[in-house]
Amino acid sequence: MTVTADLAMSLDGFVAGTDVSLDNPGGDGAEPLFEWIHNLASWRERQGLSGGEENRDSELMREWFDVTGAVVMGRMMYDTGEEFWGDNPPFRTPVFVLTHRPRRTLVKQGGTVFTFVTDGIHSALDQAKAAAGERNVDIAGGASTVRQYLAAGLIDELQLHVVPALLGEGVRLLGGLDTGRRTLEVVRVVDTPLATHLKYRFTR
Ligand SMILES: NC(=O)c1ccc[n+]([C@@H]2O[C@H](COP(=O)([O-])OP(=O)(O)OC[C@H]3O[C@@H](n4cnc5c(N)ncnc54)[C@H](OP(=O)(O)O)[C@@H]3O)[C@@H](O)[C@H]2O)c1
Numbered sequence: 311m312t313v314t315a316d317l318a319m320s321l322d323g324f325v326a327g328t329d330v331s332l333d334n335p336g337g338d339g340a341e342p343l344f345e346w347i348h349n350l351a352s353w354r355e356r357q358g359l360s361g362g363e364e365n366r367d368s369e370l371m372r373e374w375f376d377v378t379g380a381v382v383m384g385r386m387m388y389d390t391g392e393e394f395w396g397d398n399p400p401f402r403t404p405v406f407v408l409t410h411r412p413r414r415t416l417v418k419q420g421g422t423v424f425t426f427v428t429d430g431i432h433s434a435l436d437q438a439k440a441a442a443g444e445r446n447v448d449i450a451g452g453a454s455t456v457r458q459y460l461a462a463g464l465i466d467e468l469q470l471h472v473v474p475a476l477l478g479e480g481v482r483l484l485g486g487l488d489t490g491r492r493t494l495e496v497v498r499v500v501d502t503p504l505a506t507h508l509k510y511r512f513t514r
Pocket residue numbers: 316317318319324325326327330335336337343383384385386387388390408409410411427428429430431450451452453454455456458
């Protein structure tokens with residue numbers, strides 16, 4: 311069982327733009343973070359769309375779907391994704407949403423079940439591990455949620471899809487984060503014209 315986090319990041323370290331809100335899910339200026347994803351065959355397949363590029367980027371996306379058995383996310387990521395994901399969200403696994411506001415479990419088509427967890431990051435992770443079986447738990451976002459898991463030393467592998475773009479401002483993932491001087495090793499680097507995919511493992 312590996313706990314992963316997997317995010318798109320600009321070269322200057324941003325994972326969302328400015329003024330993130332329900333009407334502005336990625337935030338202002340965030341488009342370059344996600345452009346590499348839209349035409350991937352594996353991503354389109356999960357949206358119920360045909361076509362798209364079968365390339366290395368698409369393989370990496372498919373790998374994430376294959377190895378992930380449960381997902382943890384923050385309520386902001388859930389709220390900003392809810393409408394876009396629709397009735398058959400791409401996860402097709404249990405998803406545990408961190409929030410301070412209790413809400414009934416939502417069962418969607420295709421195996422995605424959203425459970426709202428109000429008793430903290432450890433509880434959400436324990437529930438996700440129990441649900442994931444042999445597969446990984448991914449801490450999907452947003453920044454505030456992933457930062458809490460990083461600070462608590464609970465993430466084993468971090469994959470960053472660094473896009474060749476400078477956002478200039480927005481939400482940072484890693485700045486000012488106290489990880490207790492954990493050490494990292496490089497697991498894999500995949501470089502494509504769309505993004506540089508960097509995968510690290512925390513060794514301590
Ligand atoms: N670059 C990428 O790959 C990537 C990936 C995912 C998301 N994103 C972006 O990230 C942005 C959203 O991230 P965000 O950092 O603003 O928010 P977030 O982490 O998605 O959600 C924050 C909310 O989660 C709840 N929460 C977090 N920690 C909690 C805890 N310990 N206990 C209880 N509730 C907790 C709180 O909700 P309540 O207010 O309900 O209590 C909090 O307001 C979006 O713009 C999205 O596009 C980017």
